[in-house]
Amino acid sequence: MSNAKVTPISGFLEFLPEGRIVEQHFLDVIRRTFEVHGFASIETRAVEPVERLAGKGGDVDKEIYGVVRLSAPAETTEAALGLHFDLTVPFARYVLENAGKLAFPFKRYQIQKVWRGERPQEGRYREFTQCDIDVVDVGQLAAHFEAEMPLVVADAFAQLPIGPFRIQVNNRKIPEGFYRGIGLTDIAGTLRIVDKLDKIGPEKVAVALEEAGATAEQARQCLALAGIQSQDESFVDKVRALGVHDPGLEQGLAELAAVVRAGHAVRPGVLVADLKIARGLDYYTGTVYETQLIGHEDWGSFCSGGRYDALASDGRTTYPGVGISIGLSRLLGLLVGKGLVTASRSTPAAVLVAVNSEEERSASMAVAATLRGRGIPCDVAPSAAKFGKQIRYAQRRGIPYVWFPAAPASERGDSVKDIRCGTQVDATATTWMCPPEDLVPQVTAVSGD
Amino acid sequence: MSNAKVTPISGFLEFLPEGRIVEQHFLDVIRRTFEVHGFASIETRAVEPVERLAGKGGDVDKEIYGVVRLSAPAETTEAALGLHFDLTVPFARYVLENAGKLAFPFKRYQIQKVWRGERPQEGRYREFTQCDIDVVDVGQLAAHFEAEMPLVVADAFAQLPIGPFRIQVNNRKIPEGFYRGIGLTDIAGTLRIVDKLDKIGPEKVAVALEEAGATAEQARQCLALAGIQSQDESFVDKVRALGVHDPGLEQGLAELAAVVRAGHAVRPGVLVADLKIARGLDYYTGTVYETQLIGHEDWGSFCSGGRYDALASDGRTTYPGVGISIGLSRLLGLLVGKGLVTASRSTPAAVLVAVNSEEERSASMAVAATLRGRGIPCDVAPSAAKFGKQIRYAQRRGIPYVWFPAAPASERGDSVKDIRCGTQVDATATTWMCPPEDLVPQVTAVSGD
Numbered sequence: 001m002s003n004a005k006v007t008p009i010s011g012f013l014e015f016l017p018e019g020r021i022v023e024q025h026f027l028d029v030i031r032r033t034f035e036v037h038g039f040a041s042i043e044t045r046a047v048e049p050v051e052r053l054a055g056k057g058g059d060v061d062k063e064i065y066g067v068v069r070l071s072a073p074a075e076t077t078e079a080a081l082g083l084h085f086d087l088t089v090p091f092a093r094y095v096l097e098n099a100g101k102l103a104f105p106f107k108r109y110q111i112q113k114v115w116r117g118e119r120p121q122e123g124r125y126r127e128f129t130q131c132d133i134d135v136v137d138v139g140q141l142a143a144h145f146e147a148e149m150p151l152v153v154a155d156a157f158a159q160l161p162i163g164p165f166r167i168q169v170n171n172r173k174i175p176e177g178f179y180r181g182i183g184l185t186d187i188a189g190t191l192r193i194v195d196k197l198d199k200i201g202p203e204k205v206a207v208a209l210e211e212a213g214a215t216a217e218q219a220r221q222c223l224a225l226a227g228i229q230s231q232d233e234s235f236v237d238k239v240r241a242l243g244v245h246d247p248g249l250e251q252g253l254a255e256l257a258a259v260v261r262a263g264h265a266v267r268p269g270v271l272v273a274d275l276k277i278a279r280g281l282d283y284y285t286g287t288v289y290e291t292q293l294i295g296h297e298d299w300g301s302f303c304s305g306g307r308y309d310a311l312a313s314d315g316r317t318t319y320p321g322v323g324i325s326i327g328l329s330r331l332l333g334l335l336v337g338k339g340l341v342t343a344s345r346s347t348p349a350a351v352l353v354a355v356n357s358e359e360e361r362s363a364s365m366a367v368a369a370t371l372r373g374r375g376i377p378c379d380v381a382p383s384a385a386k387f388g389k390q391i392r393y394a395q396r397r398g399i400p401y402v403w404f405p406a407a408p409a410s411e412r413g414d415s416v417k418d419i420r421c422g423t424q425v426d427a428t429a430t431t432w433m434c435p436p437e438d439l440v441p442q443v444t445a446v447s448g449d
Numbered sequence: 450m451s452n453a454k455v456t457p458i459s460g461f462l463e464f465l466p467e468g469r470i471v472e473q474h475f476l477d478v479i480r481r482t483f484e485v486h487g488f489a490s491i492e493t494r495a496v497e498p499v500e501r502l503a504g505k506g507g508d509v510d511k512e513i514y515g516v517v518r519l520s521a522p523a524e525t526t527e528a529a530l531g532l533h534f535d536l537t538v539p540f541a542r543y544v545l546e547n548a549g550k551l552a553f554p555f556k557r558y559q560i561q562k563v564w565r566g567e568r569p570q571e572g573r574y575r576e577f578t579q580c581d582i583d584v585v586d587v588g589q590l591a592a593h594f595e596a597e598m599p600l601v602v603a604d605a606f607a608q609l610p611i612g613p614f615r616i617q618v619n620n621r622k623i624p625e626g627f628y629r630g631i632g633l634t635d636i637a638g639t640l641r642i643v644d645k646l647d648k649i650g651p652e653k654v655a656v657a658l659e660e661a662g663a664t665a666e667q668a669r670q671c672l673a674l675a676g677i678q679s680q681d682e683s684f685v686d687k688v689r690a691l692g693v694h695d696p697g698l699e700q701g702l703a704e705l706a707a708v709v710r711a712g713h714a715v716r717p718g719v720l721v722a723d724l725k726i727a728r729g730l731d732y733y734t735g736t737v738y739e740t741q742l743i744g745h746e747d748w749g750s751f752c753s754g755g756r757y758d759a760l761a762s763d764g765r766t767t768y769p770g771v772g773i774s775i776g777l778s779r780l781l782g783l784l785v786g787k788g789l790v791t792a793s794r795s796t797p798a799a800v801l802v803a804v805n806s807e808e809e810r811s812a813s814m815a816v817a818a819t820l821r822g823r824g825i826p827c828d829v830a831p832s833a834a835k836f837g838k839q840i841r842y843a844q845r846r847g848i849p850y851v852w853f854p855a856a857p858a859s860e861r862g863d864s865v866k867d868i869r870c871g872t873q874v875d876a877t878a879t880t881w882m883c884p885p886e887d888l889v890p891q892v893t894a895v896s897g898d
Contacts, residue, residue, distance in 0.1 A: 006763070009494065009528070009530070012494035014492070017489040020489070020492060035797035036821040038828030039796075039797070040469070040795060041466070041470070042466060043463070045463055046495070064519045067515070068515050070499070070514070081458070096455045101465055105831045107796070113495065117519070117520065127494050144810060262814075314455075348484035348487065348489065362711070365711075369715065377485045378486075380487075382586075382594075396552045
């Protein structure tokens with residue numbers, strides 16, 4: 001049914017089965033972590049009205065994929081629809097639509113594909129999976145949630161074969177108050193320039209700030225603030241040493257200190273106060289997060305988010321929220337693409353049940369049914385070929401065990417062979433069990449060079 | 450950030466958190482079943498070139514959603530893209546694209562959303578989730594796979610709270626050979642008319658057949674064949690009693706008998722040979738499947754599929770396949786929508802850890818961290834309100850247990866209360882465990898009227 005020429009579409013990532021097993025492992029760990037932390041899953045439809053998508057998310061307007069029924073009549077009355085480009089805009093709409101039926105504060109996680117029409121490049125896709133958690137409340141949102149978000153992510157990342165990582169935290173009130181305190185008036189413009197620090201370096205940032213109207217001393221102060229980092233609350237004294245006074249600055253310092261203190265208590269060294277982090281999106285109003293893999297800082301942030309005082313609003317009620325989003329496809333595109341993480345096999349099957357002859361296939365099926373009933377994933381050989389060929393079927397897929405049902409005329413019963421080492425033992429399908437690490441494919445880091 | 454008026458979009462199903470927990474349970478059972486049967490997961494991108502989608506899948510051409518970058522230049526050189534309307538067309542393309550890297554026979558499962566622009570109605574959506582398994586091989590595909598597909602589905606359905614079901618099986622070679630044997634020439638046209646039997650009844654089918662050129666006797670024979678059903682191989686004798694001879698008919702009878710025999714051996718009564726089943730799609734060439742919930746036959750088929758001799762072809766190599774697809778959204782839209790299946794709570798949390806005072810929040814967080822480390826999903830009270838209010842937080846979400854950390858000045862240690870019955874016991878976070886059925890939300894059938 002498919003004769004047309006087949007070519008990949010740039011920006012759309014698809015894994016081979018082994019890569020998909022890596023992805024499933026990551027998804028399973030992330031989901032389990034979100035759930036033990038008490039977040040409830042929701043899924044929203046892939047489409048939103050274009051008018052709801054447009055104007056949201058800063059620069060992404062131009063990246064929206066429109067969706068239209070090819071057979072729709074020209075004079076359609078249906079609203080123009082577009083694919084969502086993040087999970088925050090649909091979540092905000094879901095909260096408004098279902099506010100009367102949800103229990104607040106509402107803690108939800110959402111793991112779905114999103115689409116952006118931007119130019120594809122390494123680690124950037126037009127279709128990608130995001131894993132989001134958010135807490136949203138009515139009117140007011142307790143500050144302690146801002147400390148909990150990065151700890152949930154740290155809990156997930158610590159269980160994944162991605163090596164050491166750091167979650168950088170800042171509070172938008174700190175630079176905003178600081179800039180006011182030194183007499184700058186274009187706060188948003190200053191944030192945008194300082195946000196380029198890692199890309200263009202301090203000299204060019206200073207030039208850009210002065211071009212935007214700052215004095216040399218103001219530019220120096222902005223760079224001094226952006227240079228402050230600490231794994232504990234010592235960043236507070238470093239900021240105070242710059243001698244700038246502003247009520248918003250003080251509030252931001254207190255809030256960020258609380259986040260860093262909570263992080264330090266649970267997982268020392270993972271959360272870092274890093275006062276250059278600003279996040280591009282305008283709607284963050286408090287804590288903001290970014291996440292780097294240590295040793296792969298040039299890959300950028302894999303997990304970002306922050307607090308917004310108005311995640312959603314229906315005009316009467318405002319819903320503040322705080323959230324964080326793991327960019328899973330970005331992370332996996334690099335880790336799997338570069339061969340840094342691999343799966344031990346390309347199928348869930350732990351056992352291949354061999355077939356003595358096509359007449360005896362039902363005996364092999366019965367063995368498989370017994371093993372499956374006990375939770376052991378298995379496959380049955382597709383043909384009663386020579387055992388050497390059946391074993392190669394298992395080897396090609398990385399299946400560790402081959403089960404040999406007793407031949408009808410044989411005195412010997414069933415046996416099972418670990419084809420990695422060649423050890424073969426007598427076995428009964430009702431009692432045999434492999435070590436737990438063989439039950440599911442193992443996903444592990446490969447030491448790079 | 451979201452002030453525009455919020456209205457649902459017809460045909461796009463979204464669940465509240467409790468309904469989503471039902472959906473997750475179904476997805477988990479289906480995935481686990483596919484995996485113990487040795488199927489490997491793949492996911493394909495949401496979009497395919499429109500030219501690949503168009504002309505596939507019979508009548509669904511007109512239902513394709515086109516996708517276009519809203520900011521694309523008018524004279525774009527990019528291929529026209531559309532959202533996939535099933536998982537078979539993308540799978541066939543994936544097989545061709547990765548043929549050199551896959552191990553054949555390739556057993557894959559795929560659980561993804563698909564989109565069709567058709568008119569929404571009860572149980573029919575414009576965005577819905579399908580759960581597919583297929584086996585595809587190079588050149589030839591062993592017949593035993595045709596018996597295994599429905600058994601995998603039966604294994605999954607037997608673990609779900611959907612009540613009794615029947616999988617109806619037929620083989621396209623039977624009606625095709627039979628129609629040839631009685632002298633009809635428009636085989637496809639006859640199939641299409643007989644396929645309407647359940648909708649329009651035998652009299653109207655007879656009229657339509659005669660209008661299409663059949664004699665009254667030929668129409669009577671077609672209806673006689675379509676009326677044959679059996680849970681065992683007895684359908685073969687019933688067909689032979691009609692006195693029609695054709696080599697294709699004989700081959701179809703032998704193949705269907707093998708499928709029914711294998712099904713009867715493993716799960717008696719679930720597989721039913723039902724000779725009126727034809728499936729609309731033209732590309733099926735052997736066994737075809739449909740599935741009904743017993744007592745809800747009017748809901749239609751929730752799980753359908755069949756064998757195709759040319760699932761994919763690149764002109765040189767042909768890939769035959771057999772597959773079956775669970776229409777999960779259709780099933781859940783009805784079961785959840787009618788309140789026939791519910792979840793015991795609206796959050797994964799089994800425990801709410803109470804907070805004595807905001808100063809002691811870190812003690813509650815420590816209890817939660819210990820419980821989470823032991824796999825017990827829990828939430829921490831959002832505020833140190835009166836315990837009555839904290840308990841109501843748990844009740845509203847269906848969380849069964851509330852944990853009370855020891856107050857600093859108290860001699861009594863931690864305790865945990867089952868708020869369903871009021872029983873409160875002393876407990877230690879390092880050792881306490883709830884019954885396994887409380888660890889995850891329970892998803893159960895509600896007896897309807």
